[in-house]
Amino acid sequence: MTGQPLPEPAASPTATDAGVPSTSRPPRPRWRETLGLLLRNPTAAGSALVLLGIVLMAIFDESIAPSGANQISVEDRLQAPSWEHPFGTDDLGRDILSRVILGAGVSLRVGFLAVGIALLIGTVIGLLAGYYGRWVDDVLMRFMDMLFAFPAVLLAIAILAVRGPGSGNTALAIGIVYVPIFARVTRASVLGVREEVYVRASRSVGASDLRLLTRHVLPNAAPPIIVQTSISLAFAVLAEAALSFLGLGTQPPNPSWGLMLAEGRGYIDLAWWLAFFPGMAIFLTVLCFNLLGDGLRDVLDPRQRTLMAGGGR
Template structure:
C-alpha cells in the first residue's frame, strides 16, 4: 500500500525536463557549459572588455613580455606581438571570430545535411543511393584536406573558410538524420498521419524531424568544436583569416617564428583554442548522455 502511495506522490517529469536534470547533474557537462559561457561573454562584450584596440600597433612596445615576468607591464597583461599589438585584446576579439565561424559553419552543414538526410531516409531507393554515395565521396577525403581544396578554389578568406568547413561537415549530419528518419518512418504515428492525408513535406518536417532532434543537438555541439579547430588550422596555413584579423589560428601562424624569443605570442592563442574546443566537447558528451533514452530509468 505504501509503495502505491509513493508512486502517486512521486513527481513525474517529461523527457525534456528529465534530460535537463540529468545534464545538470553531469559535472563534466556543466564545466563545458561554463567554459562556453565565458567565451560567449568575451565575444559579445569584447569592445568593453578588451583594454586596447586589437589592431593598434606600437613598435616601441613590441614583444613586451607578460606582466608576471621581470620586464612585464600591466598595460599589456599577456604581452605584445612583434607589431606591438596587445595580445590580450587580440585574444578577446578572437573569441568573437571563433564563435561566428563555428555558428556559420555549423548552420551551413546542419541546414544542407538535414535536408539531404531527410530526403534520403524518407524516399529511400535510388534517391537514397545517390545522396549517400555523394556523402561517401565527401567522407573519403580527410576533412581538412577537402577544406583546403575548397578554399584554394574560392580564394583565401575567412568567409570562404567558413563555407568550406560547412561543406565538409555536411555528410556527418546527413548520415545522422538519414538513420533517425529510417527509424522513425515505420512507427505508428507516421503511418497514422499518412492515413489522415498528410503530405510528404508535412510528414518530414512536422512529424519525423522533431523526433530526430536529440542526435542532431549533440552533433551540432560537437560540430562547433570541429569548426573552431578547422578554422584555426586554415588560418594557420594562410587560407583563412588574413592579417591583421585577430583570429587565433592566424595569431599562431604569425608567432611561430617568435617561439624562441616570445613564447607568449603562440602559447596563449593555442591555449584559447584548446579551451574552446574542450568546452564544446565536454558539453557535447554531456548532452549525449542526457539525451540518450536508454539511460532513462
C-alpha cells in the same frame, strides 16, 4: 418504512474539499527535464558555463578588450606577461589579451556559420534519403560518399584555392566538408523513426510528407543531430584555426586564433606567450564543446536518461 427511499451515502471528501492540495502535478516540459538532467552532470554543466562565457566574450569583445586589435606600440614590443599586459605583447607591441578576446568573435563566428551551413544542408539531405529510401537514398548518399571520400582538410583547401581566402569562404569550405557527416547522422536516425506507430498512423489519416517530416520524424530524430552539432562546432573551430595558420583562412590584420599561432611561430623561442595564449584559447573551446557533446549524448539517450532520472549513474 418499506415505501421510503434509502438516504444516499455522503460523498467522501476529496483532498481539495478537505483543504489539502492535490499531490498530482502536471508533467514537466521535456526541455526543462533535459536541462535539469544536464545540470546534474558537473562536467557538462561546467563546460556549458565556460562556453557561455566565451560566447559572451565574443559578443561583447570590443567592450571587454583593453585596447584595439591593431593598436601598435613599438616601445612595448615583445613584452612578457605583466600587470599592464597580462598576456604580453607581440612583435608590433599589440596587446595579446585584446587580440585573443577580439579573435574569439572571428573564430566562433566562422565555426557557428560553418556548422549552420552543414546542419541545414546535411539535415535536409538526410531526411529525404532516410524517409523516401530507394533511388532517392541511393542518389543522395552516393553523392555524400563522394564528398566523404576526400580528406577533409584537403577538400577545404581545394575550395579555398578556388574561391580565395577569407572568413566567409573559410566558413563555406568547412560547412561543405561537414555536410556528409550530418547527412549520414540524420539518415541513420530517420531510418529508426520512419516506421514507428505514430508515423504510420499519421500517414494513414492523410498527413502530407512535409507535415510528417517536420512534426513527427525530425523532432524524434533530433537527439543524435544535436550531439553531432556540438562535436562539429569543436572541429569547426579547430579547422578554422588550422586554415588560418596555413594562411588560407582569416587574413591580417583581422585577429584570429589560428592566425595568431602563425604569427607567433617565428618567436616561439624568444616570446613563448605569442603562441601559448591563443593556443590555450583554442584548446579550452574545443575541449568544452566535446565535453558538452558527451553530456548531451548521455542526457538525450533514452536508456541513460532513464538511469539519470532515477538517480543512477
